[in-house]
Structures are given as C-alpha cells and as structure tokens.
Amino acid sequence: MVMSPLILVVIVSFVLVSVAVRHGDDVVSDTYYKDSRLYHYSAEQDQRAKAMNLAGMILFSPEDKTVSLDLRGDLPGYPESLVLVLSHPVEADLDERILLQEISTGRYRGQVAAPLQHRWYLQVSPLGEQESEAQWRLKGEINFNIGNGVPLKPVEQ
Structure with missing residues (x-):
C-alpha cells in the first residue's frame, strides 16, 4: 500500500519518456547552419535563381499521381x-x-507517392547530392484543398 504510489510514478515516467523519444520534434531542413550559438540563413541559391529570372509553374495530377513542371528563365x-x-x-x-x-x-515530369491532399511546401532545384549544394532553387506552397497548380519562384529576401 505504501509502495503503490511510488511504483505508479515510475511506470508513468517510463511511459512519458518513451512517448517523448518516439514522437520528438522534426528537424528543420533548409540552408541553415549553426555558428556558435547563432543560426544563419543562406540565400545564395535564391539570389542566383533571381539573377537568372527563373520561375516555374507546377501542376499535380491526382488521377495518375504525376507532377509536371514548366520552367523558364x-x-x-x-x-x-x-x-x-x-x-x-x-x-x-x-x-x-x-x-x-x-x-x-x-518541361519536366515525375511520379508522386505522397497523398495529394492538404498543404505542402515545395522546393525545386537541380539534381545534386544535397539541396544545400544546388546552384539555384525555386520554392512554393500548395494547398490541394484549393487547387492542383501553383507558381514557383525564388524566395524574396
């Protein structure tokens, strides 16, 4: 009887620790880097895309799960x-x-496996080892509840 509250606290602690480890926060993936205790954002890819007058229009087709991109610049x-x-x-x-x-x-085309619903952030860049090493990038945001197409452009700084 005296030990039951202590045992209960230990059990609840293990459950809370396992939930915290299993469902931790997601990591930000962009061109941020850590310098001492400060975080810096690199906009070189966006500036290069803007200098080349790059823009695009992306269109998703939910029926056959394809995506097409018209790139100009x-x-x-x-x-x-x-x-x-x-x-x-x-x-x-x-x-x-x-x-x-x-x-x-x-003009580019590819296959999508992700569910085409709700809101997504989009980023297009030349094929490379990592997104941070690409020469340029275009970004956009799409909400499939509103439509299946969206323009892509460099991020304004």
Missing part, C-alpha cells in the same frame, strides 16, 4: 533532371523527394 542550358522536395508542414516522415525528368526543353 535565362539558363545557359536546362538540366536533364530536377529534384522536387515535397515537405509536409507537420510530419517530416511524409516528406518526399521526387525526380523530375526533362520531357522537352523546360
């Missing part, structure tokens, strides 16, 4: 493939990287 040559990153605003486990292949000059 002052590029010396259009890349053969691009990477589209779909980032869920809440659950990082739902994030998806989609390879977009060039089907004609400035």
Whole structure:
C-alpha cells in the first residue's frame, strides 16, 4: 500500500519518456547552419535563381499521381533532371523527394507517392547530392484543398 504510489510514478515516467523519444520534434531542413550559438540563413541559391529570372509553374495530377513542371528563365542550358522536395508542414516522415525528368526543353515530369491532399511546401532545384549544394532553387506552397497548380519562384529576401 505504501509502495503503490511510488511504483505508479515510475511506470508513468517510463511511459512519458518513451512517448517523448518516439514522437520528438522534426528537424528543420533548409540552408541553415549553426555558428556558435547563432543560426544563419543562406540565400545564395535564391539570389542566383533571381539573377537568372527563373520561375516555374507546377501542376499535380491526382488521377495518375504525376507532377509536371514548366520552367523558364535565362539558363545557359536546362538540366536533364530536377529534384522536387515535397515537405509536409507537420510530419517530416511524409516528406518526399521526387525526380523530375526533362520531357522537352523546360518541361519536366515525375511520379508522386505522397497523398495529394492538404498543404505542402515545395522546393525545386537541380539534381545534386544535397539541396544545400544546388546552384539555384525555386520554392512554393500548395494547398490541394484549393487547387492542383501553383507558381514557383525564388524566395524574396
């Protein structure tokens, strides 16, 4: 009888610790880096995209789970493939990287596995090892409850 409250506290503590470990906060993935105790944002990719007058229009097709991108700008040559990153605003486990292949000059197409519903953040960049190493990037945000297409542009600083 005397030990039961202590045992209950120990059990509840283990449950709370396991929930905290299993459902921790998601990590921010962008061009931020840590310098001492300060966080800095690098906008070089956005500035390069703006200097090249890059813009795009992305259109999702929920019927066949495809995505198409029309890219325009002052590029010396259009890349053969691009990477589209779909980032869920809440659950990082739902994030998806989609390879977009060039089907004609400035037109790209790829397959989507993520559910095309609710809101997503979009980022398009040339195919590379990491998003932070790409020469340029375009960003946008789509809400599938409103529509299936959205323009992409460099982030304004």
